[in-house]
Amino acid sequence: MANPLYDRLFGRHAGKDTPFLHLGDGTTVTHADFLALAASIAHCLSDAGLSPGDRVAVQVEKSPQALALYAASVQTGLVFLPLNTAYTVSELTYFIENSGARMVVCDGSGEEGLRPVAERLGAGLLTLNADGSGTLNERAKNAASAFKTVDRDASDLAAFLYTSGTTGRSKGAMLTQSNLLSNAETLAEHWRFTADDVLLHALPIFHTHGLFVASNVTLVAGGSMIFLPKFDLDTMIQMMPRATAMMGVPTFYTRLLDDPRFTGTLVKEMRLFISGSAPLLAETHTRFEERTGHRILERYGMTETNMNTSNPYDGERKAGTVGLALPGVELKITDPETGKDVPQGDVGVIEVRGPNVFKGYWQMPEKTAAELRKNGFFITGDLGRIDADGYVQIVGRDKDLIISGGYNIYPKEIELLLDDQPGVLESAVIGVPHGDFGETVVGVLVAAPDETPDLERIAEAVGGSLARFKHPRKLMVVDELPRNTMGKVQKNSLRDRYRDLFAPA
Ligand code: MCA
Ligand code: AMP
Numbered sequence: 001m002a003n004p005l006y007d008r009l010f011g012r013h014a015g016k017d018t019p020f021l022h023l024g025d026g027t028t029v030t031h032a033d034f035l036a037l038a039a040s041i042a043h044c045l046s047d048a049g050l051s052p053g054d055r056v057a058v059q060v061e062k063s064p065q066a067l068a069l070y071a072a073s074v075q076t077g078l079v080f081l082p083l084n085t086a087y088t089v090s091e092l093t094y095f096i097e098n099s100g101a102r103m104v105v106c107d108g109s110g111e112e113g114l115r116p117v118a119e120r121l122g123a124g125l126l127t128l129n130a131d132g133s134g135t136l137n138e139r140a141k142n143a144a145s146a147f148k149t150v151d152r153d154a155s156d157l158a159a160f161l162y163t164s165g166t167t168g169r170s171k172g173a174m175l176t177q178s179n180l181l182s183n184a185e186t187l188a189e190h191w192r193f194t195a196d197d198v199l200l201h202a203l204p205i206f207h208t209h210g211l212f213v214a215s216n217v218t219l220v221a222g223g224s225m226i227f228l229p230k231f232d233l234d235t236m237i238q239m240m241p242r243a244t245a246m247m248g249v250p251t252f253y254t255r256l257l258d259d260p261r262f263t264g265t266l267v268k269e270m271r272l273f274i275s276g277s278a279p280l281l282a283e284t285h286t287r288f289e290e291r292t293g294h295r296i297l298e299r300y301g302m303t304e305t306n307m308n309t310s311n312p313y314d315g316e317r318k319a320g321t322v323g324l325a326l327p328g329v330e331l332k333i334t335d336p337e338t339g340k341d342v343p344q345g346d347v348g349v350i351e352v353r354g355p356n357v358f359k360g361y362w363q364m365p366e367k368t369a370a371e372l373r374k375n376g377f378f379i380t381g382d383l384g385r386i387d388a389d390g391y392v393q394i395v396g397r398d399k400d401l402i403i404s405g406g407y408n409i410y411p412k413e414i415e416l417l418l419d420d421q422p423g424v425l426e427s428a429v430i431g432v433p434h435g436d437f438g439e440t441v442v443g444v445l446v447a448a449p450d451e452t453p454d455l456e457r458i459a460e461a462v463g464g465s466l467a468r469f470k471h472p473r474k475l476m477v478v479d480e481l482p483r484n485t486m487g488k489v490q491k492n493s494l495r496d497r498y499r500d501l502f503a504p505a
Contacts, residue, residue: 001151005158005177006074009184009219010035011149021064021227022198022242024235029064031222036145037065041072043143044136048124050102052077052150055160057101057123059083059092059110061130062205062229065137067215069105069128070205074158074177077150078103081160081172082206084407086467089113095162097121099172099362108134130229154178160362161208163303164410172362173304175212182355183306184216186326191272191297192313193221193245200243201225202236202252208303209277209406214247237261245272249406250280250438253296257287264292272313276301276322277406278438279394285319298322300394304371305378306356309392321391329354332377333386336398339373349398350384351377400491402431402439407469409441411491414472417465418443423453428481429472430494435504442498443472446480453477474501 003011013020013031021029029037045056056078060066073080081099083092085107096104096117104118108127118125127134152158158180160172187193199218203210218225226239231248233255240262246252253275256262267273273288276299289295300322301307308331311323325331333348334341342348353376360368371379381399384392402409411429418427425448434440447453455475462471482493 001153003075003077003149003152003177004154005152005181006071006149008181009216010038010071010074013219013222016222018195018222019224021067021225023064024228034064034068034071037140038068038071038075039145039147040140040143041065041068041136042075042147044126044139045072045076045078045103046147047139047143048103048126050076050078050124052152053079053157054102055079055081055099056103056105057081057083057092057096057099058105058128059085059087059114059206060105060107060128061085062210062227063128063130063132064227065128065132067205067227069136070211070215072147075147075149077152077156079157079160081162082211083162084206084467085204086469088465088467089117090465091467093117094170095172096123098162098170099160105136152177154181157359159212161303164408164413165367167412171364171367174359174362175306176359179306179356179358180212180216182328183326184212184220186328186356187213187307187310188217188220190310190313190326191217191245191274193217193223195222197221197223197244197271198242199223199225200228200236200239200246202228202231203247203249204230207277207406208301208306209247209249212306213276213301231255233259237266240266241269244270245274246270247274247276249277250275250284251278251405251436253280253284253288254436257284257291262291267292267294270294272297274299276307278403280319282319295319300382300392302380304358305352305354305380308350308352308354308356308380311391318391321387321393323392324390325352325392326354326356329356330377331386331392333384334379336383345385345387347383347385347395350380350382350392350394352380353377402429402441404431404434404439404441404469405437409470411441414441414443414462414466414470417462418445418458418472421453421458421461423448423451424458425449426481428489428491428494430491430498432495432498432501432503434473434502440502441470441472442494442501443475444481444494444498445475445477447477474498 016031126136162170295317299310311317383396414429431439482490
C-alpha cells in the first residue's frame, strides 16, 4: 500500500535540500525542511487521536506552517477542510458541525469563539498563528521530524471544500486523492511546469486556486514558490523579476496594469501568466499583452471539479475564452431544461466528466443527485458554448452567483438574512460591475408596510453574521421588486438599473 497523493506531491522530495518556499523576509524553506515540519505536525494530529478519514477544519492565515498542515493531513490520511479567513463564527459553526470535524485548527484570535463549538462536538482545538506560533507549534516542536505515512487509496477522500448553493446552504464537496492528483499532474504537464519554475504565489490557500492548482502543480513539478501572505501590489512588483510564473484572479491583473511600475522589463524572466476563478475581460487580456508582450493563459474550473479547461500553452490563447477541455476531461453543452446535447456552437449548460470530478456532496445525496448525473457528468451551472475550434466560451450562469475578486457569493444566503431584518418585507441581492473586484454585491430591499428599514442597523447585522466580502456594498430601498408573470424576481432588470453604481469611470 501507499499514499498516492502524499507520495507524488510530498514524499518524492524527501532529502532534497532544494528551495521550496521563498518567504517575504528573504528566508527559504527547503523541500526537506518542509517535509520535516509536516511530519512533526502529522505526529501532533495522530497523537491527538485522529484516525484516517477524520476531518480537520482549518481557519488560519497563510504561512509555511499552514501549508505543512495540509501536507500533514494528507500524510495522516485525514480529510483537510480549509476555511476562508474572512468567515465569521456563525459561518464557521456550520462548516465545523456539518463536516463533523474531529479537530479544529484556528488562529489564536479565533480560539475564544470556536472553543465552544469544538467542545460541543467533542473535537480538539489547536491554534496556529500567522507567524507559526500557537499550540500546534508547541506540540510539533517536540515531535519527531519523520512520520510513517498512513496508507491510503487513490479513491479515499483527501479534502472537503464547502461551496454555497442556490438554497443558501453550503455543501461540502468531497474530493478524493485521485481528483486532486490527476488534475495537478495534468496541469503541470499542460502548463510545462518544471523544477526550475518559481511561482509567484499571492493567492489564499483555503480555496482550489491557491491550494490545489498553484501549490499542487508546483509540488508535482518539484519547483518553488515565492510564498506571500496575500496580494500586496508593492511586494508583487518587487518579487516579479524573481518569478517564472504567476497564477491569479482577474483582480490581480487589473491591479498590476493600473500600476506604471508594471512593465515588460519587470517581467522579462516570466514565462507564464495564468488567470482563473472569474471572467477575465478581453480588454484586460489585450492591455496585458500590449504592456508586457505576454498573452495571459485563461483556464476554467470549479471547487467540485478542479480545472476543466485551459487555453493551450503553445497554441492560440483566445481572449474571452477559457480554452479547450483538458486532457482526460470530457466537456459538453446541454439544454438546461431537457439535459440533451445542444447543436454545435449553441449556448447551454456546461457539463464535465473526468477523473477530476468530485465524489459528491457530504451527506447531501439529493443535492449530489441533482448536480452529478449517474453517468458521471457534473452539471456546472455555467452557461457556455464551444466554438468550431473546440474553445469554450462562458457566456453567463444558470445559477444565481456573484463572483467578487474571485470569491463566490450566493445571493440566497444574504437574502435570507436581509429578509429577517426589522422593517424589511423582502429583498433581492444582485451583483453589479465593479472596477476592482469584477462584480460587487448590492442589496435591494422592499420596506414592510408603513415601516422604514434602518439601513445602518441592517448593515451591522449583516456584518456580525457574514464574511466581509459578502457584505452588500450598497443597500437600496425600492417600492417593489420587478417580477415576471410567474412571480419570479427579475434580477436582470435590477442589474441593469444599478449597473453604474460601482462601474469604473
Ligand atoms: C477583500 N475584500 C473583498 C474581497 N477581498 N471584498 C469583496 N470581494 C473580495 N474578493 C474586502 C476587504 O475585507 C476590505 O474590506 C475591502 O474589501 C478592501 O480590501 P482590499 O485590501 O482591497 O482587498 P485585498 O485584501 O487586497 O483582497 C482582494 C483580493 C483577494 C486580492 C482580490 O480577495 C483575493 O486574493 N482574492 C482571490 C480569491 C481566490 O483565491 N479565489 C479562488 C477561489 P474593508 O476595507 O471594509 O475591511 S477557487 C475558484 O474560484 C475556482 C475553483 C477556480 O476556478 O479557481
Ligand atoms: P468555485 O465555486 O469557487 O469553485 O467557483 C467556480 C465558478 O467560478 C465557476 O462555476 C465559474 O462560474 C467561475 N469561474 C472559474 N473560472 C472562470 C473563468 N476563467 N471564467 C469565468 N468564470 C470562471
